[in-house]
Amino acid sequence: MTPETALPLTIVIPLVGALLVALTGRAPNLRETMTLVTGVALLIIVSTLVPPVLSGAVPEIVLVSTLPGLPIALSAEPLGLLFALVAAPLWIVTSIYAIGYMRGHQEHNQTRFFAAFAVAIASTMGVAFADNMFTLFLFYEALTVSTYPLVTHAGTDKARRGGRVYFGILISTSILFQLLALAWTYSVTGTLDFAAGGIFAESVPDWLIGVLYALFVFGIGKAALMPFHRWLPAAMVAPTPVSALLHAVAVVKAGVFTVLKVTIYLFGLDTVTNAGANDWLLYVAAATILLASFVAMTKDNLKARLAYSTVSQLGYIVLGALLATELGVLGGSMHIATHAFGKITLFFAAGAIMVAAHKTEVSQLDGLGRAMPITFAAFTIGALSIVGLPPFAGLWSKWYLALATIEADRLLLLGVLLLSSLLNVAYLLAIPVRGFFLNSGEDQAELQEAPRACLLAMGVTAAGCVILFFYPDFLYRLAMMVAG
Amino acid sequence: MEQLPALLIVVPLLGAPLAAMLPSGRLPWLLATAVSWVGLALAVLLLARVLDTGTISYAVGGWLPPWGIELRIDLLNAFIALIVAGIGAVVTPFAGPSATAEIPSRNISLFYCLFLLIYTGLLGITVTDDIFNMFVFLEISSLASYALIALGRDRRALTAAYQYLIMGTIGATFFLIGVGLAYSLTGTLNIIDLAARLPAVADTRTAHTAFAFLVAGVGLKLALFPVHLWLPNAYTYAPSVVSAFIAATATKVAVYVLLRVLFTVFGTEYSFDYIPLTPILIVLSVVGIFATSLSALTQIDAKRLLAYSSVAQIGYMVVGLAFGTAAGLTAAITHIFNHALMKGALFLALGAVAYRVGSTRIRDIEGLGRAMPWTMSAFALGGLSLIGVPLTAGFISKWYLILAALEQGWWWLAVVVLATSLIAVMYVWKIVEAAWFRALPAHHANVTEAPLSLLVPVWVLAAANIWFGIDTRWSAAIAAQAANVLLGGAP
Numbered sequence: 001m002t003p004e005t006a007l008p009l010t011i012v013i014p015l016v017g018a019l020l021v022a023l024t025g026r027a028p029n030l031r032e033t034m035t036l037v038t039g040v041a042l043l044i045i046v047s048t049l050v051p052p053v054l055s056g057a058v059p060e061i062v063l064v065s066t067l068p069g070l071p072i073a074l075s076a077e078p079l080g081l082l083f084a085l086v087a088a089p090l091w092i093v094t095s096i097y098a099i100g101y102m103r104g105h106q107e108h109n110q111t112r113f114f115a116a117f118a119v120a121i122a123s124t125m126g127v128a129f130a131d132n133m134f135t136l137f138l139f140y141e142a143l144t145v146s147t148y149p150l151v152t153h154a155g156t157d158k159a160r161r162g163g164r165v166y167f168g169i170l171i172s173t174s175i176l177f178q179l180l181a182l183a184w185t186y187s188v189t190g191t192l193d194f195a196a197g198g199i200f201a202e203s204v205p206d207w208l209i210g211v212l213y214a215l216f217v218f219g220i221g222k223a224a225l226m227p228f229h230r231w232l233p234a235a236m237v238a239p240t241p242v243s244a245l246l247h248a249v250a251v252v253k254a255g256v257f258t259v260l261k262v263t264i265y266l267f268g269l270d271t272v273t274n275a276g277a278n279d280w281l282l283y284v285a286a287a288t289i290l291l292a293s294f295v296a297m298t299k300d301n302l303k304a305r306l307a308y309s310t311v312s313q314l315g316y317i318v319l320g321a322l323l324a325t326e327l328g329v330l331g332g333s334m335h336i337a338t339h340a341f342g343k344i345t346l347f348f349a350a351g352a353i354m355v356a357a358h359k360t361e362v363s364q365l366d367g368l369g370r371a372m373p374i375t376f377a378a379f380t381i382g383a384l385s386i387v388g389l390p391p392f393a394g395l396w397s398k399w400y401l402a403l404a405t406i407e408a409d410r411l412l413l414l415g416v417l418l419l420s421s422l423l424n425v426a427y428l429l430a431i432p433v434r435g436f437f438l439n440s441g442e443d444q445a446e447l448q449e450a451p452r453a454c455l456l457a458m459g460v461t462a463a464g465c466v467i468l469f470f471y472p473d474f475l476y477r478l479a480m481m482v483a484g
Numbered sequence: 485m486e487q488l489p490a491l492l493i494v495v496p497l498l499g500a501p502l503a504a505m506l507p508s509g510r511l512p513w514l515l516a517t518a519v520s521w522v523g524l525a526l527a528v529l530l531l532a533r534v535l536d537t538g539t540i541s542y543a544v545g546g547w548l549p550p551w552g553i554e555l556r557i558d559l560l561n562a563f564i565a566l567i568v569a570g571i572g573a574v575v576t577p578f579a580g581p582s583a584t585a586e587i588p589s590r591n592i593s594l595f596y597c598l599f600l601l602i603y604t605g606l607l608g609i610t611v612t613d614d615i616f617n618m619f620v621f622l623e624i625s626s627l628a629s630y631a632l633i634a635l636g637r638d639r640r641a642l643t644a645a646y647q648y649l650i651m652g653t654i655g656a657t658f659f660l661i662g663v664g665l666a667y668s669l670t671g672t673l674n675i676i677d678l679a680a681r682l683p684a685v686a687d688t689r690t691a692h693t694a695f696a697f698l699v700a701g702v703g704l705k706l707a708l709f710p711v712h713l714w715l716p717n718a719y720t721y722a723p724s725v726v727s728a729f730i731a732a733t734a735t736k737v738a739v740y741v742l743l744r745v746l747f748t749v750f751g752t753e754y755s756f757d758y759i760p761l762t763p764i765l766i767v768l769s770v771v772g773i774f775a776t777s778l779s780a781l782t783q784i785d786a787k788r789l790l791a792y793s794s795v796a797q798i799g800y801m802v803v804g805l806a807f808g809t810a811a812g813l814t815a816a817i818t819h820i821f822n823h824a825l826m827k828g829a830l831f832l833a834l835g836a837v838a839y840r841v842g843s844t845r846i847r848d849i850e851g852l853g854r855a856m857p858w859t860m861s862a863f864a865l866g867g868l869s870l871i872g873v874p875l876t877a878g879f880i881s882k883w884y885l886i887l888a889a890l891e892q893g894w895w896w897l898a899v900v901v902l903a904t905s906l907i908a909v910m911y912v913w914k915i916v917e918a919a920w921f922r923a924l925p926a927h928h929a930n931v932t933e934a935p936l937s938l939l940v941p942v943w944v945l946a947a948a949n950i951w952f953g954i955d956t957r958w959s960a961a962i963a964a965q966a967a968n969v970l971l972g973g974a975p
Binding site: 064066067134137138141152160171172175176179180183184186187 | 873875891903909921953955
């Protein structure tokens, strides 16, 4: 199969999967098989893109042309491939987890859930492989819409309220800022194609570059830069597998991925720094990192704490992009992958605690580690990786991000990164500490480990955190190709 | 083939009295359907011919212009005629079951007679090159609309029709006064001839007055804010088919008349440089877009909600033409086409709802997403297009409009367009949420999907919204050429 045919297949396969899930809704076992088969097929297809991309080729294909200069086109470049390679395998793992979780929790409307999930993955692949900003915008919006039924899955008033915040912020920012930036860019440059070094001519004034760049950075609401981050905590009303894959990996990473794409291929690193478009935005990102960490410390609800931790970690990647240096891009790109593995492990563990022990608050977790040792061990590994300690993957991306701040001579930002890591220790590691070392005084004989499917998924992603520490070469190579 | 322009008027004009004479039943409907399909074929042939050979001039009765009445078809009016005929050809089949359910059977023949008269009038306005003739056709279609709206089954239809009658007549009178003044200055009624003679007398007060009366008159007809108040009632209480047809075509044809008056009769320079029409129209439209979008948000009847949204959409068209640039005109003309598709689909879908449920109040739409999935999915598609989601027709016109605003350096206007799109998200969402996220009330438990004869027209238009969101060769590309023609460039 040529890479050109593989590209559209990355979107078609999950869509067909969604259809198959919908058709086999009456037979749950068959339906879940469909999800898993689709996941494996998707992973295989994405993998076929690895050799050509590593060899430096950029396979591309135009699907349809709508308006002049605005084709719907796909291409595989290193950053998109990196994103897809994170999302595709984690989808399989999450599906295994979701099967255990949804059955263990006796959730309703499971067919709609798995079908919408597959559509969301198709949209994610579209974001990853978009060849121009118009195509990316299209799939970005499709991702918002397809995740809405997942966020409001519970169907309660609370879920609907959360869904409204989720949908409201993401749609408003994308239409008011991002689409405006899109149209404005097109009206200035006549194209929205991603190109090495950006598409802006040198004659475009600095203030316009600054305005457009800010419109993009805030308009990409999925990157959860403050003050447009509220949708992410609101989305936590979703079932935990959704929070795990979509709100730790696919949706939020689609956001920061888009910020990176825009910085590298729409503006170009030099254009951004020369125009000084990133100066004040860097401080917004730094503030997001710190404030979100502080808020996370005050949250007793486990998922809310993880959500704010995600907001903070997304800030790292945005910071890397905003530095607009090779090291910054390198660190940001790697953090997409390393944070994904760490955070999904944490969410898996949080969901497992919810299913097995019906606990949702941090303060309820005292002593639970002894009843659920595997879950809490996985949580510890994920947390350590996010803090950035060896021997876990999170170290590498934080390492390069820190180097990037030093290289850019922005020591204040370096301080922010280090302080935030300390805060991470405080609010993430506190959880397993409570679980293992405190005693609730309650009788825990009734409690047992999470369903096996959940444990398996957690084990895989926790292992991923370790493996990526010892074998980061592949990730590093891809990220280096992005940085140039 | 030479007779094409005349046939476009003659065929429906003969069909109308014929329909009135047929006995009530299926016959008048079959006749109207046949006429509308012939009309569509004629409009397609006409557009093909114009694309092939350029502007066509047809002297009615062999009397040469400027003395006789001339029918003059350039790319713009061929395009508009195609929109009218196309919507007519989709809507008329829908009328079969829908009108039978909503109109007393003794009035059915009359209904189709009036329907064909509107159709005739609208096509007549588009093809004629005689400004008095234009007034006559405007009145044919308006008078027929008043009567058709009064046929609605709600008693409030009568007041709505009366209100429309008063406002519409004021508009028509203003237009006629304008025509009279222009005639007194130039001694001609032929539009091309007027355009040639007006510049010599452009500085006179009579010319200014004529301009003001013409623009104000057409403004009333196209429901320009703040003289739009007749429209929501008229659209709400008219029979479903009539709402769909006039919402998709009548105001669009009025926009076409405005285009002709501004760009052809008086010319771009006079309308926009000499008379400061741009700020007037932009301020009115922007305020109107906001006000009516917000009104739409508070409606409890889906048809009324769409009616308010229509006024807002007309605002977008007027903003586009108010730039007086090629980009703005392209946006306006594209939106005429796309808006016909989206409002046609939406009103027809509500017609199908009314057919099954007997009401279009949002409360009565609750839970219909499951009971009438095909109808409501078509509605949702139309709604997406109304919002302007990419890959739907609505996106194309909004995109052009935003580009046109940015080209002028008016980024705030682009923000207005986007912000009001957000309001559209909210009001479309109100209906979508009612349909899919609310339970079906017990008294609607036996509601089933609309019959195929209604679904097919609804879906033809819904699918067209997607098709023309991707393939813009027959919408935006032709609109761009038509804009060029209007600005006096080569096609």
